[in-house]
Each structure stands twice: as C-alpha cells, then as structure tokens.
Amino acid sequence: MAFDKDRANDDDKDRANGDDKERANVYSNGAYKASHFPGSQGTRDSRAHSVPIPMIKCITTLLSLLAVPAFAAVVREYSLNLTASYLAPNGFYRETFLVNGQHPGPLIEADEGDTISATVYNNLQVPMTIHFHGIHQLGTPWMDGAPGVSQRPIFPGESFVYNFTTAGQYGSYWYHAHVRSYYQDGIRGPVYIRPANDRPRPYDLVTEGNATATSILRALENNPTPLYIMDWTKLTSDAIYYREITYGIDPTCILGFLINGKGRLTCPTNEAITAAGAGRLEIFQNATGIRTSFDSLGCLDISAVNGYPGIDNVALEAPGYSASCQATNTDREIFYINGTDWMMFNVISMAGAFASYLSIDGHDMWVLQVDGTFIQPQKVKQLYVGLSSRYMIAVPTVKDSGNFAIRFACSEVAQVTEQIAWLSYNAPTASQPVDYPVTSDVYQDIGGNLYDPDSTQTFNETAAAPFEESVKPPQGPAQHAIHFTLNRTAVVSFSLMDGGALMPIEMEYMTPLLWADDVNHPTTLDIGIKTGDIVDLIIDNTDRVILHPMHLHGHTFWVVSESSRENFGYSTVEEAIANGSSTINLNNPPYRDGYPVAPRGHVVFRYIADNAGAWMFHCHINMHLMTGMSAVILEDREAIRPKIPASVIDF
Numbered sequence: 022m023a024f025d026k027d028r029a030n031d032d033d034k035d036r037a038n039g040d041d042k043e044r045a046n047v048y049s050n051g052a053y054k055a056s057h058f059p060g061s062q063g064t065r066d067s068r069a070h071s072v073p074i075p076m077i078k079c080i081t082t083l084l085s086l087l088a089v090p091a092f093a094a095v096v097r098e099y100s101l102n103l104t105a106s107y108l109a110p111n112g113f114y115r116e117t118f119l120v121n122g123q124h125p126g127p128l129i130e131a132d133e134g135d136t137i138s139a140t141v142y143n144n145l146q147v148p149m150t151i152h153f154h155g156i157h158q159l160g161t162p163w164m165d166g167a168p169g170v171s172q173r174p175i176f177p178g179e180s181f182v183y184n185f186t187t188a189g190q191y192g193s194y195w196y197h198a199h200v201r202s203y204y205q206d207g208i209r210g211p212v213y214i215r216p217a218n219d220r221p222r223p224y225d226l227v228t229e230g231n232a233t234a235t236s237i238l239r240a241l242e243n244n245p246t247p248l249y250i251m252d253w254t255k256l257t258s259d260a261i262y263y264r265e266i267t268y269g270i271d272p273t274c275i276l277g278f279l280i281n282g283k284g285r286l287t288c289p290t291n292e293a294i295t296a297a298g299a300g301r302l303e304i305f306q307n308a309t310g311i312r313t314s315f316d317s318l319g320c321l322d323i324s325a326v327n328g329y330p331g332i333d334n335v336a337l338e339a340p341g342y343s344a345s346c347q348a349t350n351t352d353r354e355i356f357y358i359n360g361t362d363w364m365m366f367n368v369i370s371m372a373g374a375f376a377s378y379l380s381i382d383g384h385d386m387w388v389l390q391v392d393g394t395f396i397q398p399q400k401v402k403q404l405y406v407g408l409s410s411r412y413m414i415a416v417p418t419v420k421d422s423g424n425f426a427i428r429f430a431c432s433e434v435a436q437v438t439e440q441i442a443w444l445s446y447n448a449p450t451a452s453q454p455v456d457y458p459v460t461s462d463v464y465q466d467i468g469g470n471l472y473d474p475d476s477t478q479t480f481n482e483t484a485a486a487p488f489e490e491s492v493k494p495p496q497g498p499a500q501h502a503i504h505f506t507l508n509r510t511a512v513v514s515f516s517l518m519d520g521g522a523l524m525p526i527e528m529e530y531m532t533p534l535l536w537a538d539d540v541n542h543p544t545t546l547d548i549g550i551k552t553g554d555i556v557d558l559i560i561d562n563t564d565r566v567i568l569h570p571m572h573l574h575g576h577t578f579w580v581v582s583e584s585s586r587e588n589f590g591y592s593t594v595e596e597a598i599a600n601g602s603s604t605i606n607l608n609n610p611p612y613r614d615g616y617p618v619a620p621r622g623h624v625v626f627r628y629i630a631d632n633a634g635a636w637m638f639h640c641h642i643n644m645h646l647m648t649g650m651s652a653v654i655l656e657d658r659e660a661i662r663p664k665i666p667a668s669v670i671d672f
C-alpha cells in the first residue's frame with residue numbers, strides 16, 4: 022500500500038512530527054502578566070427590546086428517509102427546548118442547563134444537502150442564541166446565532182427557528198449557546214451530516230484495500246459513536262464571570278472534564294500530579310520567573326500573577342484557587358464492543374476552557390476526518406483535541422476481553438487533569454465498579470505526556486491535508502491581508518486587534534452588525550471585502566504561555582502558514598514567499614474552521630469570500646471571547662442586506 026504518514030509531512034514546517042512534543046508543552050491557558058485590572062463591573066444585561074415576537078413560521082416538509090431515495094434533500098425538523106435543572110454529573114450539584122432534558126443536547130443529524138430546521142424554545146432565565154459551529158450558513162448569515170452580529174438574543178419565553186441548508190458540507194459539527202459562556206453550563210450538542218454517496222473517502226488507505234473492512238467503516242459512518250469532551254466547573258459560568266470581572270481573576274481551573282456528559286472526580290497523588298506537570302511548571306517559571314506548585318485538583322497556583330493578592334480566593338471559590346479534591350463515584354461512559362471489528366468515534370471538543378490529549382489504552386486510532394473534511398488518514402496513539410474541533414476516528418478492536426481506558430488529559434499549562442471512559446470487551450453490567458483495573462498499555466500520563474519520549478505517534482495536524490486533492494487554496498495574491506495580534510491587555514482582558522481594542526460584551530445586545538446602520542466600531546472590520554475576494558488573516562500570538570484556539574464563522578479556511586516559534590514577520594503571504602519563508606504551504610495545507618495559535622507563534626488563514634454576511638472571528642476560550650478577544654469581518658454586506666427576512670430583523 023502506497024500510503025505513508027510521513028509523506029504528508031513538510032520538512033520545512035516547524036510543527037512537523039518532531040516538534041509536536043515541544044509544541045504540546047507550551048499549549049496553555051495559563052497566565053503570566055501581572056498587570057493591574059481596574060476592577061470595574063461589567064454592564065448588566067438589559068433587554069434590547071420587550072415586544073413578544075411571534076415564532077417564525079417556516080414551511081417545511083418532513084419526509085421519512087425510507088420513503089425517498091437517499092439523494093433527495095429533505096427538511097429535518099428539530100425542537101430544542103432549553104431548561105435549567107440542578108444536577109451533579111460528576112458528584113457536585115450545581116445549576117445545569119439542558120437541551121430537551123439532557124446534557125449534551127440531542128444529536129441533530131442529516132444527509133448532506135438536507136435542510137435543518139431547528140426551533141429553539143428558551144425556557145431559561147437568561148437570553149440565548151444557538152450557533153451551529155462549522156456550518157457555513159451559505160446565503161443565510163442571519164441564521165448564524167451570533168448575538169449582536171447576526172441576530173438579537175432569544176429572550177426568556179421566546180422561540181426562534183434556525184433554518185439552513187447543509188449543502189456542500191458533511192461530517193461532524195456541533196451547536197452551542199453563543200451568548201456569554203452559557204454553553205459551558207450545558208447548552209451544547211452534536212450535529213452530524215452523513216457524506217453524500219459520491220464523496221471520496223479514505224477508508225481503503227486505512228484497511229489496506231480490504232473490501233470487507235472498508236464496507237464496515239462505510240456502514241459505521243452512518244451512525245458513529247459519540248465521544249464528546251467537555252469541561253465542567255463547580256460554579257455556573259455567570260458566577261465565574263462575576264468573579265472574573267469583580268476581582269480580576271482569570272479562571273484557569275475546572276472541576277474535571279466530562280465525556281458525553283459523564284465522569285467522576287479522582288484525586289491523583291501530589292507526586293503523580295507533580296510528575297505529569299513538571300513541564301508545565303518549567304514553562305511557567307521561564308515565562309514569569311515564579312516557582313509555583315499544583316493543588317490537589319491539579320490546578321497551577323498562579324495567585325502571584327493572577328488577580329489581586331491578599332483576597333480570600335478559597336472563600337470566593339474563585340477559579341484557579343480550588344479547595345481540596347474530593348473523589349466521587351458517579352458514572353463514567355462505557356462503550357461495549359459487541360463483537361465488531363472496528364469502532365468509529367465522532368470526537369467533538371465541546372469544551373470552553375481547555376484542549377486535551379486523547380488516547381485509548383492498548384489501541385491505535387486512525388484519524389479520518391477533521392472539522393468536517395476527510396483527511397489523508399493518520400494512524401496514531403494520541404490525538405490533540407483542539408478546543409471546538411471535531412475528529413472522526415476509526416479504532417481497530419484488536420483485543421479479546423478486558424476494559425481499556427479512553428483518556429482525555431488536559432493539554433494546558435494551567436491544570437493537570439484527566440477524565441476517562443471505558444472501551445469494554447466484556448458483557449454489559451448494570452452497575453459500575455469503582456473503577457476497572459488498568460489492564461494494558463497506557464500511552465500517556467495524566468498530563469497528556471507520552472510515556473515513549475521518542476514517539477512520533479501523536480496526530481500531526483500540520484500534515485492533515487484534505488483527502489480530496491482538489492481542496493486546495495487559491496494561489497493568490499490575496500485581495501485582503503488582515504493582521505491580528507493575540508494579546509493579553511490586562512489580567513482579564515484579551516484582544517485580537519493590533520491596537521488592543523476589545524469587543525465589549527454589551528455588543529450582544531446591540532443592533533446586529535449584519536444590518537446595523539452604524540458599523541463604526543474598533544473591532545468591526547468594514548474593509549470592502551467583495552464576493553470572490555481572497556482573504557488572508559495573519560495572526561501573531563505575542564503571549565509567551567497562552568495558546569488561543571481561533572474560530573472563524575461562515576467559512577472553512579486553509580492554514581497556509583504556521584509556526585509555534587515565531588511571529589509571521591511579513592505583511593502579506595506574497596512578501597513571505599518572495600523572502601523565502603519556510604512556513605508557507607499553499608500546496609496541501611490543513612482545511613479547518615478552527616485552529617490553535619501557539620504562544621509566540623503565528624498562523625495565516627486563507628479563505629475565499631464566498632458568503633456575504635457579518636462573520637465573527639474569535640478565540641474559542643469562552644472567557645477570552647467574553648473579555649474582548651473577538652472581531653467581526655463584514656463581507657459584501659450590502660449585497661446580502663436586502664435579503665434578510667423581516668422576521669429576523671423585527672425579532
């Protein structure tokens with residue numbers, strides 16, 4: 022078989038295999054700057070309008086798949102009822118938001134080309150919008166769910182219909198609240214679009230042409246097994262935000278991950294945490310000059326640089342200052358093999374704070390798809406699961422019996438924490454044991470460090486070129502090159518604008534920029550982008566510790582340059598090429614809708630302006646987004662403005 026993982030590598034890229042470990046170690050949501058925060062409190066919510074709005078009625082026809090040929094596009098109707106409850110998914114009760122009574126919310130599924138019509142009923146006591154992450158909303162930018170950008174918030178008691186096509190897109194996506202950080206309270210769920218029959222798939226490369234195995238993968242693709250990682254906190258996101266803006270504390274500590282909404286808290290020994298976190302301590306000390314330690318939840322004590330010294334952080338239950346760890350015995354997720362030769366997992370990061378490393382004890386995994394695009398498959402033992410990104414993976418079920426841990430370990434400097442689910446070859450049991458013994462090869466520790474230091478078995482996202490070779494970036498020159506600087510301007514304010522401008526949270530309640538008469542704002546880019554233009558987003562991260570996962574609405578982009586070591590240093594891609602830059606890849610770059618920007622590094626995202634609208638571009642760490650790290654790029658807005666339905670404008 023011709024496939025060779027290394028073939029896809031580009032020796033010139035400084036994030037090729039050999040660099041992954043170093044890069045992994047600098048991934049961070051930690052803190053280092055000790056600048057003063059004014060301590061002002063944010064403006065409280067205020068209703069932008071108070072007239073009850075009638076539900077938008079859409080004419081839809083729900084056809085059973087059985088009744089029509091597979092290629093006939095249908096309208097798939099969903100109702101999403103948002104409520105609040107009081108639950109303890111990992112053993113500690115707190116207010117929890119639910120979609121149709123569950124967290125995560127129900128699967129929204131479609132065949133490529135179908136229309137999705139999702140009616141959201143807001144029975145919460147807070148405003149809400151729903152963003153369908155990664156869905157282009159081609160021709161319907163008002164369905165993007167960005168408050169103050171594409172729509173007004175859905176206030177308590179109101180409903181809103183999101184109606185959009187999936188044409189041209191397939192694979193794994195998700196939906197989540199886009200007001201404040203409410204998705205971290207539970208308003209999040211999966212979207213899965215089965216690829217059209219004529220989409221080329223890479224399964225033959227995985228099975229080495231074994232027709233039976235390929236047909237198994239093809240069948241599993243219709244209904245992949247959910248593997249959703251989410252972070253969970255003791256406090257609600259509003260409570261954390263209140264402490265953040267009142268006391269100037271950057272929230273950098275979670276109460277563990279959940280997998281498919283389940284998990285339990287374990288309390289590793291201080292020795293285990295310190296061993297797994299040694300690299301993090303070193304990075305933090307190099308950046309700040311401060312020696313520090315971990316608490317029993319694995320949280321880095323960053324009180325010397327994070328927030329006001331002298332306040333009683335424990336009494337505040339401030340994030341980053343945890344009380345002692347208490348182990349719980351709540352249910353973990355268990356997947357039973359049931360005799361199949363393969364498992365296909367739909368891995369979605371629904372987290373809002375931390376990225377993670379995924380590995381499965383004793384099992385390889387083939388990465389097939391990233392952010393809704395089939396890639397040149399990679400066989401790995403570890404997958405970096407970027408914040409908000411999606412991965413389809415196939416796992417050969419090579420064991421005969423036993424239980425094997427599926428591990429997600431936090432990848433950030435700020436915390437050493439791991440959550441596990443189980444891959445079980447045994448018969449299902451009614452109740453869970455305290456935990457299964459570890460029975461096989463463990464590839465990574467609780468900090469996500471690979472035990473084999475020479476391993477190149479971690480997923481190389483730089484080399485993850487689309488499987489379809491035609492999915493290539495335009496070769497330029499770009500009509501627009503927009504420069505951004507990822508920058509922490511105070512303890513709890515984060516900017517992506519070169520001048521440090523912050524997008525205010527109050528923007529969520531302003532007249533949406535898609536049709537507002539006044540778009541004159543420092544974080545709104547009204548630079549004359551016309552349909553068909555090529556746009557380059559050049560993004561330098563000036564921080565020495567913090568990684569920012571950047572997400573663009575309305576488009577998929579090519580990552581045509583990246584480095585974990587250096588800023589870009591040029592004003593355009595063409596200038597970089599002319600000067601012999603080694604980081605440019607216009608040949609087979611990754612194709613993504615979200616991508617991490619390493620500390621001190623850079624990325625260049627190239628996309629075609631094929632979707633008139635007003636599109637958010639922001640960091641997906643919720644507390645960074647909420648404190649300013651966001652911008653809106655206007656794209657041929659005047660062309661789409663006359664087409665906005667009155668029902669959306671009047672909502």
Ligand SMILES: [Cu+2]
Pocket residue numbers: 515568569570640641642645646650
């Ligand atoms: Cu960020």
